Amino acid sequence: xxxxxxxxxxxxxxxxxxxxxxxxxxxxGADKTSCLCLPLPLVVYLEEQPSGFxxxxxxxxxxxxxxxxxxxxxxxSSKFDYIRLSFRDSGQSEFMRYFTQAIKDQKWKEKxxxxxxxxxxxxxxxxxxxxxxxxxKDKQGDITEDETVKFKAYLxxxxxxxxVTRETHGTGDRLLLTEREGGVCRDDSEEGLRxxxxxxxxxx
Amino acid sequence: xxxxxxxxxxxxPPFFTIQPNVDTRxxxxxxxxxxxxxxxxxxxxHSLDVNEVHSSIFTNKSINRKLSVxxxxxxxxxxxxxxxxxWKDPKTRKEALIMWRTxxxxxxxxxxxxxxxxxxxxxxxxxxxxxxxxxxxxxxxGLELWLLKRALQTLERDGKAELMAFGDSEGVKFF
Numbered sequence: 107x108x109x110x111x112x113x114x115x116x117x118x119x120x121x122x123x124x125x126x127x128x129x130x131x132x133x134x135g136a137d138k139t140s141c142l143c144l145p146l147p148l149v150v151y152l153e154e155q156p157s158g159f160x161x162x163x164x165x166x167x168x169x170x171x172x173x174x175x176x177x178x179x180x181x182x183s184s185k186f187d188y189i190r191l192s193f194r195d196s197g198q199s200e201f202m203r204y205f206t207q208a209i210k211d212q213k214w215k216e217k218x219x220x221x222x223x224x225x226x227x228x229x230x231x232x233x234x235x236x237x238x239x240x241x242x243k244d245k246q247g248d249i250t251e252d253e254t255v256k257f258k259a260y261l262x263x264x265x266x267x268x269x270v271t272r273e274t275h276g277t278g279d280r281l282l283l284t285e286r287e288g289g290v291c292r293d294d295s296e297e298g299l300r301x302x303x304x305x306x307x308x309x310x
Numbered sequence: 311x312x313x314x315x316x317x318x319x320x321x322x323p324p325f326f327t328i329q330p331n332v333d334t335r336x337x338x339x340x341x342x343x344x345x346x347x348x349x350x351x352x353x354x355x356h357s358l359d360v361n362e363v364h365s366s367i368f369t370n371k372s373i374n375r376k377l378s379v380x381x382x383x384x385x386x387x388x389x390x391x392x393x394x395x396x397w398k399d400p401k402t403r404k405e406a407l408i409m410w411r412t413x414x415x416x417x418x419x420x421x422x423x424x425x426x427x428x429x430x431x432x433x434x435x436x437x438x439x440x441x442x443x444x445x446x447x448x449x450x451x452g453l454e455l456w457l458l459k460r461a462l463q464t465l466e467r468d469g470k471a472e473l474m475a476f477g478d479s480e481g482v483k484f485f
Contacts, residue, residue, distance in 0.1 A: 291334050293323035295375060302324050306337040309318065 107189050109172050111179040113143040142179065144189075148172060149209050151284060151303070154202055155190075163198035165191045165205065168280060188280055317345060326368075326375035328384060342368075342377075342385040347394060347410040356454065358395070358406045360386070409457060416461035420450050421470055424484045433474070435481045436462075 153166035168188045193201070281301055284290050290301040319325040319341045329335040349367050350358065360382060368377040383403060389395035393412040398405040420439070424430060438444070440458050445451045450458070462482050465471035472483045
Protein backbone atom coordinates (compact mmCIF):
# COMPACT_ATOMS: atom_id res chain seq x y z
CA UNK A 107 0.00 0.00 0.00
CA UNK A 108 1.82 3.02 -1.31
CA UNK A 109 -0.31 5.80 0.20
CA UNK A 110 1.50 5.69 3.53
CA UNK A 111 4.53 7.81 4.16
CA UNK A 112 7.01 7.95 7.02
CA UNK A 113 6.79 10.79 9.51
CA UNK A 114 7.64 11.52 13.11
CA UNK A 115 5.02 11.38 15.80
CA UNK A 116 4.84 15.02 16.86
CA UNK A 117 2.00 16.86 15.14
CA UNK A 118 3.14 18.95 12.17
CA UNK A 119 1.95 22.51 11.74
CA UNK A 120 -1.84 22.31 11.43
CA UNK A 121 -2.22 18.67 12.43
CA UNK A 122 -4.62 18.05 15.26
CA UNK A 123 -4.81 14.90 17.35
CA UNK A 124 -8.41 13.76 16.92
CA UNK A 125 -8.43 10.38 18.49
CA UNK A 126 -6.33 7.33 19.08
CA UNK A 127 -7.48 3.83 19.35
CA UNK A 128 -5.42 1.11 20.92
CA UNK A 129 -4.60 -1.52 18.37
CA UNK A 130 -4.81 0.75 15.34
CA UNK A 131 -1.76 3.03 15.52
CA UNK A 132 0.97 1.92 13.14
CA UNK A 133 4.22 2.29 14.95
CA UNK A 134 7.41 0.92 13.48
CA GLY A 135 8.15 -1.86 15.93
CA ALA A 136 9.06 -0.55 19.37
CA ASP A 137 9.98 2.82 17.97
CA LYS A 138 7.45 5.42 19.04
CA THR A 139 9.29 8.34 17.51
CA SER A 140 8.28 7.55 13.95
CA CYS A 141 5.12 6.12 12.54
CA LEU A 142 3.23 5.63 9.37
CA CYS A 143 1.00 8.46 8.17
CA LEU A 144 -1.87 8.39 5.76
CA PRO A 145 -2.87 11.68 4.13
CA LEU A 146 -6.60 12.13 4.82
CA PRO A 147 -7.26 14.03 1.57
CA LEU A 148 -6.69 10.71 -0.23
CA VAL A 149 -9.75 9.17 1.39
CA VAL A 150 -12.68 8.85 -0.98
CA TYR A 151 -15.04 6.65 0.95
CA LEU A 152 -15.25 4.70 4.21
CA GLU A 153 -16.96 1.35 4.61
CA GLU A 154 -17.71 -0.52 7.82
CA GLN A 155 -17.38 -4.28 8.02
CA PRO A 156 -18.83 -5.48 11.33
CA SER A 157 -17.13 -8.31 13.15
CA GLY A 158 -18.26 -11.84 12.56
CA PHE A 159 -17.29 -15.36 13.53
CA UNK A 160 -13.48 -15.41 13.78
CA UNK A 161 -13.43 -12.05 11.97
CA UNK A 162 -12.53 -8.77 13.60
CA UNK A 163 -14.41 -5.55 12.82
CA UNK A 164 -12.86 -3.56 10.01
CA UNK A 165 -12.98 -0.19 8.36
CA UNK A 166 -12.32 -0.27 4.62
CA UNK A 167 -10.74 2.98 3.49
CA UNK A 168 -11.05 3.65 -0.22
CA UNK A 169 -8.23 5.86 -1.51
CA UNK A 170 -7.44 7.91 -4.54
CA UNK A 171 -3.98 7.96 -6.10
CA UNK A 172 -1.21 9.57 -4.08
CA UNK A 173 0.06 13.01 -5.02
CA UNK A 174 3.16 12.75 -7.19
CA UNK A 175 6.17 13.60 -5.08
CA UNK A 176 4.61 12.37 -1.84
CA UNK A 177 7.19 11.67 0.88
CA UNK A 178 8.38 8.08 0.74
CA UNK A 179 6.80 5.27 2.68
CA UNK A 180 7.29 1.54 3.16
CA UNK A 181 5.76 0.53 -0.18
CA UNK A 182 6.45 2.24 -3.50
CA SER A 183 3.50 0.93 -5.48
CA SER A 184 0.34 -1.02 -4.79
CA LYS A 185 -2.22 -2.76 -6.98
CA PHE A 186 -4.99 -1.96 -4.48
CA ASP A 187 -6.88 1.27 -4.03
CA TYR A 188 -8.09 0.59 -0.50
CA ILE A 189 -6.72 -0.46 2.87
CA ARG A 190 -8.46 -2.24 5.70
CA LEU A 191 -8.00 -1.31 9.33
CA SER A 192 -8.61 -4.32 11.51
CA PHE A 193 -9.77 -3.73 15.08
CA ARG A 194 -8.72 -6.69 17.13
CA ASP A 195 -10.03 -5.06 20.30
CA SER A 196 -13.18 -2.93 20.51
CA GLY A 197 -13.49 0.64 19.33
CA GLN A 198 -14.24 0.20 15.65
CA SER A 199 -17.51 2.13 15.59
CA GLU A 200 -16.16 4.98 17.66
CA PHE A 201 -13.11 5.25 15.45
CA MET A 202 -15.39 5.13 12.41
CA ARG A 203 -17.35 8.09 13.79
CA TYR A 204 -14.23 10.18 14.34
CA PHE A 205 -12.78 9.16 11.00
CA THR A 206 -16.00 9.97 9.10
CA GLN A 207 -16.23 13.35 10.83
CA ALA A 208 -12.58 14.14 10.07
CA ILE A 209 -13.16 13.39 6.38
CA LYS A 210 -16.31 15.52 6.40
CA ASP A 211 -14.71 18.48 8.21
CA GLN A 212 -11.78 18.53 5.81
CA LYS A 213 -9.77 20.65 8.20
CA TRP A 214 -6.73 20.19 5.96
CA LYS A 215 -8.38 22.67 3.62
CA GLU A 216 -8.17 25.43 6.19
CA LYS A 217 -5.03 27.30 5.37
CA UNK A 218 -2.75 27.07 8.38
CA UNK A 219 -0.27 29.90 8.70
CA UNK A 220 2.18 30.67 11.47
CA UNK A 221 0.64 33.11 13.90
CA UNK A 222 0.81 36.72 12.78
CA UNK A 223 0.02 36.19 9.11
CA UNK A 224 -3.29 36.82 7.41
CA UNK A 225 -4.95 34.14 5.32
CA UNK A 226 -8.20 32.94 3.81
CA UNK A 227 -10.21 31.12 6.42
CA UNK A 228 -13.10 28.72 6.20
CA UNK A 229 -15.33 31.51 7.57
CA UNK A 230 -14.59 33.63 4.51
CA UNK A 231 -15.73 30.79 2.31
CA UNK A 232 -18.96 30.41 4.24
CA UNK A 233 -19.68 34.12 3.84
CA UNK A 234 -18.96 33.95 0.12
CA UNK A 235 -21.13 30.88 -0.35
CA UNK A 236 -24.05 32.58 1.40
CA UNK A 237 -23.71 35.50 -0.98
CA UNK A 238 -23.80 33.15 -3.94
CA UNK A 239 -26.69 31.09 -2.62
CA UNK A 240 -28.64 34.29 -2.05
CA UNK A 241 -27.79 35.50 -5.53
CA UNK A 242 -29.13 32.28 -6.94
CA LYS A 243 -32.27 32.55 -4.85
CA ASP A 244 -32.92 36.20 -5.53
CA LYS A 245 -31.47 36.28 -9.03
CA GLN A 246 -29.54 39.40 -8.18
CA GLY A 247 -27.11 40.00 -10.97
CA ASP A 248 -24.74 37.51 -12.49
CA ILE A 249 -22.57 35.10 -10.60
CA THR A 250 -19.01 35.78 -11.66
CA GLU A 251 -16.75 33.01 -12.84
CA ASP A 252 -14.50 33.60 -9.88
CA GLU A 253 -17.48 33.19 -7.56
CA THR A 254 -18.46 29.99 -9.38
CA VAL A 255 -15.03 28.49 -8.84
CA LYS A 256 -15.09 29.46 -5.19
CA PHE A 257 -18.66 28.22 -4.84
CA LYS A 258 -17.69 24.82 -6.20
CA ALA A 259 -14.92 24.71 -3.63
CA TYR A 260 -17.48 25.58 -0.96
CA LEU A 261 -19.82 22.78 -2.07
CA UNK A 262 -16.89 20.42 -1.79
CA UNK A 263 -16.15 21.62 1.70
CA UNK A 264 -19.80 21.08 2.66
CA UNK A 265 -19.24 17.38 3.07
CA UNK A 266 -19.05 16.41 -0.57
CA UNK A 267 -15.39 15.31 -0.60
CA UNK A 268 -13.06 15.90 -3.50
CA UNK A 269 -14.63 14.24 -6.51
CA VAL A 270 -12.50 11.38 -7.68
CA THR A 271 -11.74 11.04 -11.37
CA ARG A 272 -11.34 7.73 -13.08
CA GLU A 273 -7.93 8.91 -14.33
CA THR A 274 -6.51 9.48 -10.87
CA HIS A 275 -8.18 6.47 -9.34
CA GLY A 276 -6.64 3.70 -11.41
CA THR A 277 -8.87 0.78 -12.29
CA GLY A 278 -11.69 2.00 -10.04
CA ASP A 279 -13.17 -1.50 -9.86
CA ARG A 280 -13.81 -1.12 -6.17
CA LEU A 281 -15.45 2.21 -6.82
CA LEU A 282 -17.79 0.67 -9.38
CA LEU A 283 -18.69 -2.02 -6.87
CA THR A 284 -19.42 0.65 -4.30
CA GLU A 285 -21.59 2.39 -6.88
CA ARG A 286 -23.50 -0.85 -7.50
CA GLU A 287 -24.05 -1.09 -3.75
CA GLY A 288 -25.36 2.49 -3.63
CA GLY A 289 -22.46 3.97 -1.68
CA VAL A 290 -21.44 6.49 -4.33
CA CYS A 291 -23.08 8.11 -7.32
CA ARG A 292 -21.54 9.36 -10.54
CA ASP A 293 -21.11 12.67 -12.30
CA ASP A 294 -20.32 12.10 -15.97
CA SER A 295 -19.71 15.32 -17.85
CA GLU A 296 -17.32 16.82 -20.37
CA GLU A 297 -15.08 17.47 -17.35
CA GLY A 298 -14.69 13.71 -16.89
CA LEU A 299 -16.17 10.90 -14.80
CA ARG A 300 -16.31 11.60 -11.07
CA UNK A 301 -17.87 9.94 -8.05
CA UNK A 302 -19.57 11.55 -5.08
CA UNK A 303 -21.09 10.16 -1.89
CA UNK A 304 -24.59 9.02 -2.72
CA UNK A 305 -26.63 11.83 -1.20
CA UNK A 306 -29.70 10.65 -3.18
CA UNK A 307 -30.05 7.74 -0.79
CA UNK A 308 -28.85 9.40 2.40
CA UNK A 309 -30.63 12.75 2.27
CA UNK A 310 -34.36 12.87 2.99
CA UNK B 311 -34.68 29.29 -12.74
CA UNK B 312 -38.03 30.63 -11.68
CA UNK B 313 -39.03 32.04 -8.35
CA UNK B 314 -39.45 28.62 -6.74
CA UNK B 315 -36.85 27.41 -4.26
CA UNK B 316 -33.96 25.53 -5.79
CA UNK B 317 -33.86 21.97 -4.41
CA UNK B 318 -30.45 20.82 -3.13
CA UNK B 319 -30.18 18.26 -5.95
CA UNK B 320 -30.03 21.03 -8.55
CA UNK B 321 -26.59 22.09 -7.29
CA UNK B 322 -25.34 18.50 -6.97
CA PRO B 323 -23.44 17.55 -10.17
CA PRO B 324 -24.49 13.85 -10.20
CA PHE B 325 -28.12 15.02 -10.51
CA PHE B 326 -27.33 15.73 -14.18
CA THR B 327 -26.10 12.18 -14.93
CA ILE B 328 -28.69 9.43 -15.18
CA GLN B 329 -27.55 7.03 -12.43
CA PRO B 330 -26.89 3.39 -13.34
CA ASN B 331 -27.84 2.16 -9.85
CA VAL B 332 -31.58 1.41 -9.94
CA ASP B 333 -32.43 2.63 -6.43
CA THR B 334 -30.41 5.79 -6.88
CA ARG B 335 -31.99 6.45 -10.26
CA UNK B 336 -35.46 6.08 -8.79
CA UNK B 337 -34.75 8.81 -6.23
CA UNK B 338 -33.11 10.96 -8.88
CA UNK B 339 -36.06 10.72 -11.28
CA UNK B 340 -38.52 11.43 -8.45
CA UNK B 341 -36.65 14.63 -7.68
CA UNK B 342 -36.56 15.68 -11.35
CA UNK B 343 -40.29 15.01 -11.73
CA UNK B 344 -41.08 17.18 -8.71
CA UNK B 345 -38.83 19.93 -10.00
CA UNK B 346 -40.54 19.96 -13.42
CA UNK B 347 -44.01 20.07 -11.87
CA UNK B 348 -43.02 22.86 -9.47
CA UNK B 349 -41.49 24.88 -12.30
CA UNK B 350 -44.55 24.45 -14.52
CA UNK B 351 -46.85 25.41 -11.66
CA UNK B 352 -44.74 28.51 -11.00
CA UNK B 353 -44.94 29.44 -14.68
CA UNK B 354 -48.67 28.69 -14.54
CA UNK B 355 -48.25 26.75 -17.74
CA HIS B 356 -49.69 23.45 -18.92
CA SER B 357 -47.53 23.44 -22.02
CA LEU B 358 -44.05 22.04 -22.28
CA ASP B 359 -41.56 22.21 -25.11
CA VAL B 360 -38.76 19.67 -24.76
CA ASN B 361 -36.05 21.86 -26.31
CA GLU B 362 -37.04 24.83 -24.19
CA VAL B 363 -37.01 22.99 -20.86
CA HIS B 364 -33.76 21.24 -21.80
CA SER B 365 -32.09 24.67 -21.75
CA SER B 366 -33.99 26.05 -18.79
CA ILE B 367 -35.20 23.56 -16.17
CA PHE B 368 -32.65 20.86 -17.02
CA THR B 369 -29.58 23.13 -17.14
CA ASN B 370 -27.57 24.59 -14.28
CA LYS B 371 -25.08 27.08 -15.70
CA SER B 372 -23.46 27.80 -12.35
CA ILE B 373 -22.09 24.26 -12.09
CA ASN B 374 -21.82 23.75 -15.86
CA ARG B 375 -24.14 20.76 -15.98
CA LYS B 376 -27.02 19.82 -18.29
CA LEU B 377 -29.09 16.64 -18.27
CA SER B 378 -28.86 14.75 -21.57
CA VAL B 379 -31.81 14.72 -23.96
CA UNK B 380 -32.25 11.00 -23.21
CA UNK B 381 -32.38 11.89 -19.54
CA UNK B 382 -34.98 14.59 -20.15
CA UNK B 383 -37.16 12.11 -22.08
CA UNK B 384 -36.73 9.60 -19.24
CA UNK B 385 -37.98 12.16 -16.71
CA UNK B 386 -40.92 13.17 -18.92
CA UNK B 387 -41.85 9.52 -19.46
CA UNK B 388 -41.95 9.08 -15.67
CA UNK B 389 -44.35 12.02 -15.49
CA UNK B 390 -46.46 10.42 -18.21
CA UNK B 391 -46.66 7.15 -16.28
CA UNK B 392 -47.80 9.07 -13.20
CA UNK B 393 -50.54 10.81 -15.18
CA UNK B 394 -48.99 14.27 -15.13
CA UNK B 395 -47.96 14.45 -18.77
CA UNK B 396 -49.42 13.76 -22.18
CA TRP B 397 -47.47 13.93 -25.42
CA LYS B 398 -49.05 16.22 -27.99
CA ASP B 399 -46.90 14.34 -30.54
CA PRO B 400 -46.25 10.82 -29.16
CA LYS B 401 -44.12 9.79 -32.14
CA THR B 402 -41.68 12.72 -32.09
CA ARG B 403 -42.03 13.73 -28.41
CA LYS B 404 -41.22 17.41 -28.71
CA GLU B 405 -44.31 18.95 -27.14
CA ALA B 406 -46.36 17.91 -24.15
CA LEU B 407 -49.26 18.83 -21.93
CA ILE B 408 -48.24 19.06 -18.28
CA MET B 409 -50.79 18.67 -15.52
CA TRP B 410 -49.09 19.42 -12.22
CA ARG B 411 -52.34 18.25 -10.73
CA THR B 412 -53.71 15.17 -12.46
CA UNK B 413 -57.34 15.20 -13.67
CA UNK B 414 -58.12 12.80 -10.78
CA UNK B 415 -56.69 15.26 -8.28
CA UNK B 416 -58.68 18.12 -9.77
CA UNK B 417 -61.82 15.97 -9.79
CA UNK B 418 -61.47 15.22 -6.07
CA UNK B 419 -60.93 18.90 -5.29
CA UNK B 420 -64.01 19.98 -7.24
CA UNK B 421 -66.17 17.25 -5.71
CA UNK B 422 -65.08 18.26 -2.23
CA UNK B 423 -66.17 21.82 -2.99
CA UNK B 424 -69.52 20.64 -4.35
CA UNK B 425 -70.32 18.46 -1.35
CA UNK B 426 -69.11 21.21 0.97
CA UNK B 427 -71.66 23.56 -0.58
CA UNK B 428 -74.33 20.86 -0.62
CA UNK B 429 -74.57 21.22 -4.37
CA UNK B 430 -75.08 17.55 -5.18
CA UNK B 431 -78.12 16.86 -7.34
CA UNK B 432 -77.83 20.29 -8.89
CA UNK B 433 -76.73 21.24 -12.35
CA UNK B 434 -74.32 23.98 -13.36
CA UNK B 435 -72.61 25.00 -16.53
CA UNK B 436 -68.91 24.38 -16.95
CA UNK B 437 -68.42 28.12 -17.32
CA UNK B 438 -70.08 28.80 -13.96
CA UNK B 439 -67.91 26.18 -12.35
CA UNK B 440 -64.58 27.49 -13.59
CA UNK B 441 -65.33 31.20 -14.01
CA UNK B 442 -68.36 32.01 -11.87
CA UNK B 443 -68.25 34.52 -9.02
CA UNK B 444 -69.17 31.77 -6.57
CA UNK B 445 -65.97 29.84 -7.20
CA UNK B 446 -63.59 32.78 -7.04
CA UNK B 447 -60.78 31.97 -4.68
CA UNK B 448 -61.12 28.23 -5.21
CA UNK B 449 -58.04 26.55 -6.62
CA UNK B 450 -59.93 25.29 -9.67
CA UNK B 451 -61.17 28.78 -10.51
CA GLY B 452 -59.91 29.67 -13.97
CA LEU B 453 -59.06 26.07 -14.80
CA GLU B 454 -58.75 25.60 -18.54
CA LEU B 455 -61.76 23.95 -20.14
CA TRP B 456 -59.93 20.90 -21.49
CA LEU B 457 -58.55 20.09 -18.06
CA LEU B 458 -61.84 20.81 -16.30
CA LYS B 459 -63.59 18.36 -18.63
CA ARG B 460 -61.00 15.68 -17.94
CA ALA B 461 -61.43 16.25 -14.23
CA LEU B 462 -65.19 15.88 -14.48
CA GLN B 463 -64.77 12.77 -16.61
CA THR B 464 -62.89 11.10 -13.76
CA LEU B 465 -65.87 11.89 -11.51
CA GLU B 466 -68.18 10.47 -14.18
CA ARG B 467 -66.24 7.22 -14.09
CA ASP B 468 -66.85 7.08 -10.35
CA GLY B 469 -70.54 7.82 -10.73
CA LYS B 470 -70.19 11.16 -8.98
CA ALA B 471 -71.07 13.39 -11.92
CA GLU B 472 -72.57 13.42 -15.36
CA LEU B 473 -71.55 15.73 -18.19
CA MET B 474 -74.35 17.10 -20.29
CA ALA B 475 -75.04 19.65 -22.98
CA PHE B 476 -77.85 22.16 -23.21
CA GLY B 477 -77.86 23.88 -26.53
CA ASP B 478 -74.54 25.68 -26.90
CA SER B 479 -73.25 25.33 -23.41
CA GLU B 480 -71.90 22.35 -21.57
CA GLY B 481 -72.87 21.49 -18.05
CA VAL B 482 -72.50 18.96 -15.31
CA LYS B 483 -74.71 17.36 -12.72
CA PHE B 484 -73.20 16.14 -9.47
CA PHE B 485 -74.47 13.21 -7.44
